Amino acid sequence: MSLMSALYTGTSGLQTSQNALNTTGHNLTNIDTVGYTRQQVEQADKSYITIQRNTSIISNKQYGLGVEYADVKQVRDYFLDKSYRQESGRLAFYEVSRDVMLEIESQLGEMQGKAFQEAVTDLWTSVEEMSKDPCSSVTQALFAQKASEFIERAGAVYEGFSDYQDNLNAQIKQQIEKINKYGNRILELNEKIGAIEAGGIERANDLRDERNYILDQLGDLAKISFSEDQWHHVSVQIEGVDFVKGSMCYEIALDQDKETGFYTPFWPMNASYTINNDGNKVYDTDGAEVFNLKIEISTDHNTDIGRIKGMLLARGDHRADYTDDLNNYSAIEQSVVMNVQAEFDLLIHSVSTKINEVIGAAAGVKTNTDGLTFTLEDGTELKGENIKYAKVDTTDTGGYLRDNSGRPMQIFVKSVTDGYVKATGSDNEEYWVYVDEIPDRKDSLYSVRNIQINQELMQSPGELGFRLIDGSEDNDTMAKLKEAYRSEEYFLNPRVRKASNFESFYNDLVAQIGNSGYVYKGIYDNQENTVESITSAREQIVGVSSDEELSNMIKFQNAYNASSRYINVISEMLEHIITTLGR
Numbered sequence: 001m002s003l004m005s006a007l008y009t010g011t012s013g014l015q016t017s018q019n020a021l022n023t024t025g026h027n028l029t030n031i032d033t034v035g036y037t038r039q040q041v042e043q044a045d046k047s048y049i050t051i052q053r054n055t056s057i058i059s060n061k062q063y064g065l066g067v068e069y070a071d072v073k074q075v076r077d078y079f080l081d082k083s084y085r086q087e088s089g090r091l092a093f094y095e096v097s098r099d100v101m102l103e104i105e106s107q108l109g110e111m112q113g114k115a116f117q118e119a120v121t122d123l124w125t126s127v128e129e130m131s132k133d134p135c136s137s138v139t140q141a142l143f144a145q146k147a148s149e150f151i152e153r154a155g156a157v158y159e160g161f162s163d164y165q166d167n168l169n170a171q172i173k174q175q176i177e178k179i180n181k182y183g184n185r186i187l188e189l190n191e192k193i194g195a196i197e198a199g200g201i202e203r204a205n206d207l208r209d210e211r212n213y214i215l216d217q218l219g220d221l222a223k224i225s226f227s228e229d230q231w232h233h234v235s236v237q238i239e240g241v242d243f244v245k246g247s248m249c250y251e252i253a254l255d256q257d258k259e260t261g262f263y264t265p266f267w268p269m270n271a272s273y274t275i276n277n278d279g280n281k282v283y284d285t286d287g288a289e290v291f292n293l294k295i296e297i298s299t300d301h302n303t304d305i306g307r308i309k310g311m312l313l314a315r316g317d318h319r320a321d322y323t324d325d326l327n328n329y330s331a332i333e334q335s336v337v338m339n340v341q342a343e344f345d346l347l348i349h350s351v352s353t354k355i356n357e358v359i360g361a362a363a364g365v366k367t368n369t370d371g372l373t374f375t376l377e378d379g380t381e382l383k384g385e386n387i388k389y390a391k392v393d394t395t396d397t398g399g400y401l402r403d404n405s406g407r408p409m410q411i412f413v414k415s416v417t418d419g420y421v422k423a424t425g426s427d428n429e430e431y432w433v434y435v436d437e438i439p440d441r442k443d444s445l446y447s448v449r450n451i452q453i454n455q456e457l458m459q460s461p462g463e464l465g466f467r468l469i470d471g472s473e474d475n476d477t478m479a480k481l482k483e484a485y486r487s488e489e490y491f492l493n494p495r496v497r498k499a500s501n502f503e504s505f506y507n508d509l510v511a512q513i514g515n516s517g518y519v520y521k522g523i524y525d526n527q528e529n530t531v532e533s534i535t536s537a538r539e540q541i542v543g544v545s546s547d548e549e550l551s552n553m554i555k556f557q558n559a560y561n562a563s564s565r566y567i568n569v570i571s572e573m574l575e576h577i578i579t580t581l582g583r
Contacts, residue, residue, distance in 0.1 A: 006570050012046055012066030013563030020556040023072050024549050031544045035213030038544045039205055041552075042071040074205050080538045081212070084531070085219025085226075089305040091531050092220045094524040096310030100164075100336045101517035107160040108510060119153045120506050122146045123351070124485045131478035134466035144461040147355075147411055148453040154348045158448045161341050168315040168337075169262050175221055175308050176252050176265050182214045183236070183249040189214075190233040190244075197232050222290075223305040239290055241267055255285045260318050265290040265308070297334060321447045322346040323437075329494045336516070343492055343509050348448040351502055352412035353436070354484045356419070356446075357388075362477040363401035363408040365390040365434060374423040374433050382423070388434040392422070400469065403456065407432055409464070413454050416443040 020041045030036040046068045109115050126146040130139040189211045196204040211234060218224050218236065225237045236244040243250055254263040264285060271288035273281040291309045298304065316338035324332045325342035332338040357365075368387040375381050390408050393399055401409045407420050420432040438444035457463060466474040488499040492508050500508055 007567060009066035010563050010567035010570060012068060014560060014567065016043055016067045017556050017560035017563055019072075021553065021560065024553045024556060027544045027549050028546065028553075031546060031549075035209050035216070036544070037074045037076055037205070037209050037212065037542045039072050040075050042073060043067050072203055072205065074203075074208060075541055076212070077538065077541050080534060080541065081215075084534045084538055085216060085224060086302070086305060087527065087531050087534055088216070089219045089221070089223055089307070090299070091524070091527045092307035093304050093310040094520055094527055096307055096314060097336060098517065098520040098524045100168075100314040101513060101520055103164055104161070104336070104340050104513055105517060107157055107164070108513070116153060116157055117506060117510070119146075119150045120351075120502060123150045124482075124502070127478075127481050127485065130466075131475070131482055134473045134475065134478050137462045140461040140464050140466070143464075144411075144453065144457050148458060150351070151348075151412065151448075151451055151453055154344075154448050158341065158344065158348075161337055161344070162319055165315050165319070165337055166261070168311045172265070172308060172311050172315070173254060173263050175311070176254055176263070179218065179221055179238070179243075179308075180249070180251040182218055183244050183251065186211060186214055186234060186236065186244050187247070187249045194232045221307050222309065223302065239292070241270070241290070252290055253283070255283060257317070262315065262317060264317075265312075293334070319449070320345070321442070321445060321449070322349040323445065325493055333495075339493075340509070340513060343512075345448050346490075346492075347502070347505050347509065348451065349446050350490050350505070352451055353446050355481065356410045356412055358477060358480045358484055359401055359411060360388065360390070360408045360434065361480070362474060363390060363399065365408050365432075372431075373426040374431060376421055376423045376433070382433060389423075389425075389431045390420070392430040392432060401464070403463075408434075409457070410454055411457065412446065412451050414444065414446060415450050415452050417441070419446075 020043070023039050023041050027038055044067070046066045123146045126139070126143040130136070130143045133139050189207050193204040193207050193211070196202050196207070215224070215226055215234070215236070218238075222238045224243075225240070226234055228234050233246070234244065235242070235246075238252075241250075243252075250267065250269055252265045253268045255266055256263055266283065266285040266288045267290060268283065268288075271283045271285050273283045276282050291306075291312055293309075293313055295301075295303055297313070313334055314336045316332060316335035318338070320332050320335075320338035320341040322342060322345040324338065325346045329342075332342055365388050368383075368385055368389060372387075372389070373381060373383040374387065374389065393402075393406050399406055403409055410419050413419060417435070417438065419434060421435055423431050423433040425431050435444070436446065443450055466477060468474050485503070486501050488501045488504070490500050490502070490505050491497070492500065492505065492512065496508070498508070
């Protein structure tokens, strides 16, 4: 090998060592950069010069031209990346569930510095005090006051649940917007990375870091799968549907319910639509939803992955009430907020209707055992054994526990519709018929959102009287009010077989919330350990170790110095030869 060729060998070592030092310095500079992946230098032989070919020997006579900086690659593990993105999504799902339970506990446990339990206890304490002296205006006023506080505080708690639903709804919108932003950024990065790496010479490692970080963030938000093609483009699927593929990002759209304002994420490309008069598309999202919330949540089936899915499940799709608990429980069972809303509303409904029922019975309201059919003023016909009614007294518009129009009194009245309406019986007599609810009208329910205290009684609680026609105290009604509190005839939900009274019903509700919160916290803590172990294993591969990089720096610095000395030696030899020959 000539001395000039030897100079090329030394120069290649100098350049390669310098590039390796630059890469090491880049690693050390980004040691605390979020999402940065350690870069590793690969060195290779330069091309060889063949001096002689001889088929009779193992190899030809060759000499090399030195070393070259072959590649600088990212050090990643595909399977760890995949596991991390799946398990971090599961962690986010249970983090949402845990936080929702904490919020619900806060709503029930703190209300103007008092737990809601006190409102239940105070109401029935006022009943017990009134039973000692039923005709006292003081005890009657106390009962009316505590009943009013009970409804007010119940309304505040339920409003807190509803506000939290709205808060989750706003977060869902923000997270969907973030997903779409991430998708479009991946599309941009795919193009840039593909253009840089098309020649197979250069690596777009920093751009790959950003893309991998985005994939990590997407894994937190939803269940994703991903793959890289031969053009270095990454394709992403969300819940098994293409999100980023080729040159397209299929953005997720939001359908907003007109009544509740709740958002439902859906795939526009999978939804049918019509054009309205304004020229806008009106989508039918049935079957095009991004997240299937009807399937069972299970780790075995990987249906418990993604922060957004956790928010959607927790929020539910409407404001739940006691009718959901009684008639539609399977539809709200998996929604934490809706489940608690319905059970809490059932408590308020049961308390208010039971007290009204006792007062109504004292006012002459009875159950239809005579086979009567009732026709309301709007022509609606009511019939059945469960209908409750009281005969209209045509001679006296008043009456015991009735208002001035003769209508049976109610402690708790509905805000919009009447509890008792006039009707004509099949016997041509006039009656006051009790209407618990009107089909398809939520404003007709004895629900916490639709109940208020009878304002006439609040202004004049003495109208209750509780003094019979003969002048005696109505102790029988007092006993029934007290019994209503102790009677164990209520169930928290259709899955519970333990009967409760009003006090134990609320305690069971709180216990269920506490137990669910404990379970979610346990799952979250275990999942957090899983994610931490995966993160630790991944960091050992992708993370930058300052000790290792400093060792590499010393190694490459020594290689640089060695190449430098080698060139100096060759230079001195050339100078000596030239000087000698020149003489």
